[in-house]
Amino acid sequence: MQPNDPDSHWATFLAEAQARTQLPSPLEVRGQLTRLAGLVLEASGIRTPVGSQCLIDTGDGTTVLAEVVGFSGNRAYLMPAGDVHGLSAGARVTPVTPYRPLPKLGHPGRPINPHEKGMLRLPLGPGLLGRVVDAHGVPMDGLGPLSRVDIQPMDRQPLNAMEREPIRVPLDTGVRCINSLLTVGRGQRIGLFAGSGVGKSVLMGMMARYTQADVIVVGLIGERGREVKEFIEDILGEEGRRRSVVVAAPADSPPLVRMQGAAYATAVAERFRDDGLHVLLLMDSLTRYAMAQREIALAIGEPPATKGYPPSCFAKLPTLVERSGNGLNGVGSITAFYTVLSEGDDQQDPIADAARAILDGHIVLSRSLAEVGQYPAIDVEQSASRVMHNVTTPMHWETSRRFKALYSRYQKARDLIQLGVYAPGSDPETDRAIALYPNMMQFLSQGMNEAAPLPECVMQMTQLLNEHATDRT
Numbered sequence: 001m002q003p004n005d006p007d008s009h010w011a012t013f014l015a016e017a018q019a020r021t022q023l024p025s026p027l028e029v030r031g032q033l034t035r036l037a038g039l040v041l042e043a044s045g046i047r048t049p050v051g052s053q054c055l056i057d058t059g060d061g062t063t064v065l066a067e068v069v070g071f072s073g074n075r076a077y078l079m080p081a082g083d084v085h086g087l088s089a090g091a092r093v094t095p096v097t098p099y100r101p102l103p104k105l106g107h108p109g110r111p112i113n114p115h116e117k118g119m120l121r122l123p124l125g126p127g128l129l130g131r132v133v134d135a136h137g138v139p140m141d142g143l144g145p146l147s148r149v150d151i152q153p154m155d156r157q158p159l160n161a162m163e164r165e166p167i168r169v170p171l172d173t174g175v176r177c178i179n180s181l182l183t184v185g186r187g188q189r190i191g192l193f194a195g196s197g198v199g200k201s202v203l204m205g206m207m208a209r210y211t212q213a214d215v216i217v218v219g220l221i222g223e224r225g226r227e228v229k230e231f232i233e234d235i236l237g238e239e240g241r242r243r244s245v246v247v248a249a250p251a252d253s254p255p256l257v258r259m260q261g262a263a264y265a266t267a268v269a270e271r272f273r274d275d276g277l278h279v280l281l282l283m284d285s286l287t288r289y290a291m292a293q294r295e296i297a298l299a300i301g302e303p304p305a306t307k308g309y310p311p312s313c314f315a316k317l318p319t320l321v322e323r324s325g326n327g328l329n330g331v332g333s334i335t336a337f338y339t340v341l342s343e344g345d346d347q348q349d350p351i352a353d354a355a356r357a358i359l360d361g362h363i364v365l366s367r368s369l370a371e372v373g374q375y376p377a378i379d380v381e382q383s384a385s386r387v388m389h390n391v392t393t394p395m396h397w398e399t400s401r402r403f404k405a406l407y408s409r410y411q412k413a414r415d416l417i418q419l420g421v422y423a424p425g426s427d428p429e430t431d432r433a434i435a436l437y438p439n440m441m442q443f444l445s446q447g448m449n450e451a452a453p454l455p456e457c458v459m460q461m462t463q464l465l466n467e468h469a470t471d472r473t
Contacts, residue, residue, distance in 0.1 A: 174210020
């Protein structure tokens with residue numbers, strides 16, 4: 001028989017089906033719930049690896065999904081993924097049976113391990129475009145069940161860093177300040193650092209609408225439930241929603257669900273990247289993800305290290321962040337923006353400090369700039385893009401450097417200028433900065449519904465600096 005012969009496909013299909021029927025089925029092992037204290041559940045009588053799923057019987061015919069997050073001796077620590085109301089001592093704990101995909105004609109099946117445990121599997125695929133789902137892949141938009149999706153595991157192997165394509169192509173975000181002074185490269189991972197109420201969500205919405213990307217994946221992790229609907233209807237809009245996938249895990253969700261939402265949003269982006277598409281991943285916020293891990297770690301007895309954060313919080317951050325970036329050999333990319341909350345506008349917050357070290361750049365939003373009405377309130381002096389020199393032309397790089405130097409020169413002399421102490425003519429560069437400052441502030445300001453393409457931004461910045469030089473001559 002030839003390889004393309006239908007008879008050969010049927011023979012292969014029947015052989016795989018027969019092999020599946022001959023596999024031994026492990027006996028179902030059930031344990032019982034022995035303790036519930038705060039967020040953590042303790043169960044005895046089960047031996048399941050960390051990360052596997054279990055079902056807990058409430059006694060009234062319903063079950064609660066939980067995940068094994070640790071163990072001590074013969075007791076397993078579980079974290080619930082739902083409401084624990086109704087659970088009682090001695091409740092049955094049953095490990096989820098391993099996922100057994102049905103054999104398909106013409107598709108070689110994956111080898112089945114009879115001892116494989118029930119690891120988390122969620123829907124991935126093009127059917128998620130235009131949909132709003134929760135951390136379990138269940139639709140929240142009332143548009144019916146998902147179609148054109150595959151159930152795939154969440155425990156994906158990380159990519160080899162040596163096989164990734166380097167960041168060499170600029171990405172047009174549609175934001176004038178970012179395009180001109182903090183140019184982002186395709187496949188870059190950058191953080192938005194700010195306190196509450198400074199305009200992070202609005203800036204993310206602008207990038208979601210104007211960024212040149214094939215697919216946009218938005219992960220709303222630990223934020224207000226009201227913000228989910230507002231972000232979709234008011235910020236994304238109908239056009240942006242058609243090419244977007246929104247994964248929502250609001251603040252009232254259990255900590256395990258919030259962490260799962262961040263991992264799920266990243267897995268959705270990875271699937272589109274593997275399909276050869278360029279993906280924009282917006283995650284709001286990375287701090288809530290770390291806080292969810294802190295709740296879980298403290299509940300199972302891990303000691304706090306830095307400002308109440310256990311060491312596992314700082315280990316989880318790079319594990320999540322490193323999954324984004326360029327694909328293998330230039331196939332697809334994930335450009336990721338992570339918002340990082342700075343408590344009390346403290347840039348030395350432990351999570352903010354750790355995130356700044358593992359990201360490829362940081363954009364700091366200033367409350368003082370927001371108070372004077374400058375939006376987006378990006379602090380040019382404190383922000384930096386680590387790949388800008390690799391994705392811009394030498395002329396663009398030099399122009400942005402001159403712009404930042406003049407802007408910083410004015411900020412350093414600002415107190416003297418406002419007090420009237422500075423005498424014009426004392427320093428030519430300061431005089432030039434004073435003359436250019438109103439135009440620079442106007443250049444850095446941008447309306448929410450205004451798009452600024454990258455070539456136009458560079459041209460406007462160059463003209464701004466050259467016009468004053470011409471006037472001086």
